[in-house]
Amino acid sequence: xxLQETLAQQVKQAILTxxxxxxxxxxxxATRKEFAGDVTVVIFPMLRVVKGNPVQxxxxxxxxxxxxxxxxxxxxxxxGFLNIEISDSYYSNFFNGIxxxxxxxxxxxxxxxxxxxxxxxxxNTNKPLHLGxxxxxxxxxxxxxxxxxxxKKVYKTQIINxxxxxxxxxxxxxxxxxxxETPESTGLKGDKLVGNYYVKFDQEYKKEIETLMASGNTxxxxxxxAPLLLEAQNMLQxxxxxxxxxxxxxxxMNSWVYKGFNESYKNLGxxxxxxxxxxxxxxxxxxxxxxxxxxxxxxxxxxxSVWCDLTEDGLDKKIVQRSDGTAVYMTQDIGTAIQRxxxxxxxxxxxxxxxxxxxxxxxxxxxxxxxxxFEWAKNLYHLSYGMVDLPSGKMKSREGTVVDADDLIDExxxxxxxxxxxxxxxxxxxDDEKEALYKTIGLGALKYYILxxxxxxxxxxxPKESIDFQGNTGPFIQYTYAxxxxxxxxxxxxVSVRIDIPLHIKxxxxxxxxxxxxxxxxxxxxxxxPALIANYTYDLVKEFNSFYQNVSILGADNQEEKTFxxxxxxxxxxxxxxxxxxxGIQVPERM
RNA sequence: GGGCUCUUAGCUCAGUUGGAUAGAGCACCUCCCUUCUAAGGAGGCGGUCGCAGGUUCGAAUCCUGCAGGGCUCACCA
Numbered sequence: 001x002x003l004q005e006t007l008a009q010q011v012k013q014a015i016l017t018x019x020x021x022x023x024x025x026x027x028x029x030a031t032r033k034e035f036a037g038d039v040t041v042v043i044f045p046m047l048r049v050v051k052g053n054p055v056q057x058x059x060x061x062x063x064x065x066x067x068x069x070x071x072x073x074x075x076x077x078x079x080g081f082l083n084i085e086i087s088d089s090y091y092s093n094f095f096n097g098i099x100x101x102x103x104x105x106x107x108x109x110x111x112x113x114x115x116x117x118x119x120x121x122x123x124n125t126n127k128p129l130h131l132g133x134x135x136x137x138x139x140x141x142x143x144x145x146x147x148x149x150x151x152k153k154v155y156k157t158q159i160i161n162x163x164x165x166x167x168x169x170x171x172x173x174x175x176x177x178x179x180x181e182t183p184e185s186t187g188l189k190g191d192k193l194v195g196n197y198y199v200k201f202d203q204e205y206k207k208e209i210e211t212l213m214a215s216g217n218t219x220x221x222x223x224x225x226a227p228l229l230l231e232a233q234n235m236l237q238x239x240x241x242x243x244x245x246x247x248x249x250x251x252x253m254n255s256w257v258y259k260g261f262n263e264s265y266k267n268l269g270x271x272x273x274x275x276x277x278x279x280x281x282x283x284x285x286x287x288x289x290x291x292x293x294x295x296x297x298x299x300x301x302x303x304x305s306v307w308c309d310l311t312e313d314g315l316d317k318k319i320v321q322r323s324d325g326t327a328v329y330m331t332q333d334i335g336t337a338i339q340r341x342x343x344x345x346x347x348x349x350x351x352x353x354x355x356x357x358x359x360x361x362x363x364x365x366x367x368x369x370x371x372x373x374f375e376w377a378k379n380l381y382h383l384s385y386g387m388v389d390l391p392s393g394k395m396k397s398r399e400g401t402v403v404d405a406d407d408l409i410d411e412x413x414x415x416x417x418x419x420x421x422x423x424x425x426x427x428x429x430x431d432d433e434k435e436a437l438y439k440t441i442g443l444g445a446l447k448y449y450i451l452x453x454x455x456x457x458x459x460x461x462x463p464k465e466s467i468d469f470q471g472n473t474g475p476f477i478q479y480t481y482a483x484x485x486x487x488x489x490x491x492x493x494x495v496s497v498r499i500d501i502p503l504h505i506k507x508x509x510x511x512x513x514x515x516x517x518x519x520x521x522x523x524x525x526x527x528x529x530p531a532l533i534a535n536y537t538y539d540l541v542k543e544f545n546s547f548y549q550n551v552s553i554l555g556a557d558n559q560e561e562k563t564f565x566x567x568x569x570x571x572x573x574x575x576x577x578x579x580x581x582x583x584g585i586q587v588p589e590r591m
Numbered sequence: 592g593g594g595c596u597c598u599u600a601g602c603u604c605a606g607u608u609g610g611a612u613a614g615a616g617c618a619c620c621u622c623c624c625u626u627c628u629a630a631g632g633a634g635g636c637g638g639u640c641g642c643a644g645g646u647u648c649g650a651a652u653c654c655u656g657c658a659g660g661g662c663u664c665a666c667c668a
Contacts, residue, residue, distance in 0.1 A: 025608090027608080027610085029611095032611065032612095034611090034612085035611080040611090042610060042611095044610065044648070044649070045610090047648075054648090078611070079610095079611065080610080080611085080648090080649095081610080124668080161668065164667085164668065165667080165668090166667090166668075278668090303666090305666060314594085315594085319666055321666085322666045323666060324666080326666085328665095328667085329667075329668050332668090355662090356595085356596075356661085356662060356663090357661095357662055357663070358662090358663085358668095359594095359595060359596080359662070359663070360595075360662090360663050360664065361663090361668095363594095363595085384596095386596090386597085386661080386662090387661080389661090420630090423630070425628065425630095441630090449603095452604075452605090453603085453604065453605095454604090454605090456596070456597080457597070457604090458596095458597080458660095458661065458662090460603090465602095468603090468616080468617065469630055470616080470630055470631090471615080471616035471617060471630095472603090472604080472605090473616080473630085475630055476616090476630065476631085478630085479628080479630050479631075480630095480631085482628070483627080483628050483631085486627070487627050490627070491627095523607075527607080531604095532607095535604095535605060535606095535615095538605090538615080538616090539605095539615090542615085545631060546632070546633090548631080548632085549623090549631070549633080550632085552626070552627065553627055554627045555626070555627070569627095590628085591628085591630075
């Protein structure tokens with residue numbers, strides 16, 4: 001039984017014996033720093049049941065607890081707050097119980113439970129990953145890790161948008177202007193090369209529009225009838241008809257992009273358990289459109305198009321199949337969801353990491369899947385996040401106004417390198433070790449910067465104002481970890497023994513902070529919020545730094561105290577490492 | 592116009608069952624390296640929690656209205 005459960009029970013008992021009244025719940029909070037005590041019982045809510053003066057009630061309960069609960073050492077009442085001091089022995093006991101756990105706070109998966117599939121990244125294959133994808137990838141990866149740590153079995157996946165007119169645009173531009181360039185011949189990453197042709201298409205397309213408008217066409221006509229666009233559309237038709245030449249080109253260029261993406265994913269430190277391709281799943285979606293027509297979930301119009309009427313649910317009518325019989329976005333998403341459950345029967349729910357511009361789309365998708373009668377449809381969650389905007393506005397790949405993911409990571413690493421060189425603490429490190437470290441720090445800064453804010457808030461990213469390395473940042477936390485490692489390297493004595501000694505106030509505060517971790521993981525999982533993990537870690541580290549500055553660890557007065565402080569530092573370091581692993585951030589041994 | 596969402600210090604953000612004098616970091620100003628890594632610590636400055644009502648013993652938090660920003664309402668994805 002946890003401390004809080006014990007106290008709650010005893011508080012209820014106190015009310016029962018003194019007032020002969022039954023209390024349903026007891027409200028707790030951590031005692032504020034300016035008051036003496038560790039745990040606070042809020043008296044006010046009890047007034048609904050127990051009539052009387054809150055201070056007197058508090059005194060009565062306090063006296064009862066002091067009498068009947070061993071670990072209650074003292075109490076005081078301020079207004080309607082009963083502050084309870086808990087004995088050191090409780091915290092010592094708690095700490096000794098966790099000090100050897102290397103994955104303290106993590107719950108191992110119960111394989112009998114249903115698994116969760118987390119989808120993230122899901123790029124188009126016509127351009128490289130940019131800062132927006134970075135937020136998506138970090139969020140998705142982190143939420144997957146958090147769910148795992150909370151005791152769920154998790155599959156990470158993505159849906160690769162590998163077909164469509166936008167893909168044909170870069171294919172066409174390459175065919176026309178590419179001179180048979182390849183990643184090998186140019187030394188460019190495959191996704192970058194293909195992305196360049198996507199931009200090239202847009203430039204040439206715009207020129208054609210201008211020419212057409214100059215010869216008397218309206219803008220609308222020009223956009224519709226530009227030869228390049230018509231040719232791209234023609235290419236799409238050929239692709240769908242299985243034209244050998246087009247399909248071969250498609251395969252070749254996509255393979256370049258995948259190779260490039262894999263490098264970027266490796267660079268970012270994210271991975272996937274299984275992949276889905278849009279070109280594979282839209283067919284299944286169409287089968288279920290037919291199915292839904294039979295069961296009356298969908299309705300067919302005179303022109304042949306198929307719709308789902310959601311007006312009774314407060315939404316609109318939504319098209320699920322065009323009049324020419326081809327699939328739309330919704331169709332393939334229906335197909336993909338169903339395909340996944342077929343492939344992984346143990347999956348009982350899914351998390352979709354997709355920007356908030358698609359809130360409505362997912363609301364509709366989930367509702368349609370429910371109407372189609374899938375019982376897992378109630379366990380679908382859209383992990384919606386705000387866009388990453390630049391001061392100049394939205395990022396647009398076509399116009400080249402994007403912050404490229406690979407470039408950004410490189411810049412962060414080189415900034416970390418500059419700071420590091422200046423501080424000059426890395427004697428004895430080889431150049432390779434240094435490079436690896438700079439990347440760890442740079443990525444740490446970037447990932448923490450993005451993950452510490454609530455996913456649903458939008459982020460304004462100013463490339464000119466570099467990401468901080470001080471204060472509430474990734475490197476600050478990594479630094480604390482590195483400092484602890486330095487101590488652990490020097491502690492050449494046996495730290496495996498159990499120590500029970502009176503606690504320094506800073507030690508007690510640290511243990512209290514550690515005590516919160518398991519609950520933080522559960523909350524972060526149920527709310528799909530890495531920000532909770534980031535903020536918790538920051539609080540833990542601040543608490544540790546205060547401890548570090550206030551007491552000497554290796555210079556403690558006696559061996560017992562020294563041992564205990566090393567044990568405590570070790571568990572803090574391990575918790576930092578584990579918490580950061582949930583954010584996909586590595587921790588360095590030195591920095 | 593309808594729907595969803597955001598608004599807390601000069602800037603970036605915490606603040607989750609409604610609870611004590613609303614907290615951090617950055618920036619600015621003081622102090623602390625002959626002591627375990629100063630990417631650190633201690634302190635100062637800085638707030639009508641967008642505005643107005645309401646519910647409550649108690650509201651940044653819940654409800655209503657309003658204002659401002661973002662997204663969305665395609666036979667695009």
